[in-house]
Amino acid sequence: MEEKQALLYKAAKTLFSKGGFKSTSVAQIAKEAGLAVGTFYLYYPSKEKLFLDIFLEENAALKQKCQAQLDVTQEPKEVIAHMLACNSEGMRSSPILREWYNRKVFAKLEQVYRLEHGSEAVHFLYDTFVELVGRWQAAGKIRNDIDAATIMLVFTAIINIDVHKEEIGVEHFPRLLDTITSLVMDGLIQEGRHA
Template sequence: MEDKKSLIYDCAKELFSDKGFKDTNVSDITKKAGMAVGTFYNYYSSKEKLFMEIFLAENAKLKQECMQSLDLSQSPLTVVRQMMMLNMEGMTANPILKEWYNKSVFGKIEQLFREENGTQSVDFLYDSFLEIVKQWQAEGKMRSDIDSKMIMMVFTAIINVETHKEEIGPEYFPQLLDHMTELIMKGLTDCS
C-alpha cells in the first residue's frame, strides 16, 4: 500500500514541477502512476491535499538547507539577511515552492488545507531559527522583552510581503525587503 502512495506522490511531484498545480489533474497523476483514479482517493482526499503535502516537504527541505548554509557567527542582521536571500532564491528556483507566489492558486490551497488540518498545520516558520532567536536573546544580541515566537511572527510578516510584490511595485524589490529587514532588525537588536 505504501508503494502505491509513494508512487502517486512521486508522479504528482514530477507533474506539479513540470506543469504546475493548476494544469495538473488527478487523472494526469494516476495515468502517470499507471493506476485508476479511484486508487488516488484511497490515499489522498484531494489534489490540494497532496500538493500541500509535497509543498510542505519541499519547504522543510529548503529551510533545512538554508539553516545549514548560515554563518551564525555573523551579526543577527547579517544572518537574517542571509536567511531571507537563501529562502527567496530557493523558493523561486523550485517550481513547486514557486506556487507560493501565485496567490490565486496557493491562497485557495492553503485555506482548504488549514480548514481540514487546523491552523498550526501550515507552519512556514523556521523551527530551528526560533532556537537561534532564543540564543540571541540569551546573549543580549536581541531584545528579550519581546517573546521569541512573536519575533518569529515578525519574520513571517517580512516574508509575506513578498507575496504582495505586484501590489507594491516590483521595481522596489528586493530593496524594499532589505530596508524593511534592516529597520526591523535594528528595532529587535536595540537592547538598550
C-alpha cells in the same frame, strides 16, 4: 508509503513541477503513474491534499538546506539576512514552492492545511530561530522587551511580503525587502544594545 501511493506522489511531483498546480489534473497524475483515476482517490482525497503534501516536503527540504548553511556565530543581522535570502532564492527556484506566490492556488491549499492542522502555522525554521533569538536576547545582541515569539512573527511577516510583490511592484520589490529587513534588524539591534 505504499507502492501505488509512491507512484502517484512521484507522478504528481513531476507534473506539478512542469505545469503547475492549476494545469495538472487528477487524471493526468493517474495516467503518469500508470494507474486508474479511482486509485488516486484511495490514497488522496483531492489534488489539493497531494499538492500540499509535496509542498510541505519541498518546504522542509529548503529549511534543512538553509539551516545547514547557517553560521550562528555571525551577528544577528547577517544571520537573518542570510536566512531570508536563502528562503527567497529557494522559493523562486522551486516550481512547487513558487506556487506560494499564486494567491488563488495558495488560498485553496491553506484551507486544506487548516482543516488538517487547525490554526497551527507553518513557520520557516521556527524552532531553530526562536531558540537563537532567545540566545541573542540573553546576550544583549537584540532587544529583550519583545518576546521571542513576537519577533518570529515579524520575521514571518517579512517572508510573507513576497506574496504581495505584484501589488508593490516587482521592480521595487527586492529593494523594499532589503530595506524592511534592514530597518527591522537595526531596530532590534539598536534597542538591544541600549536595553
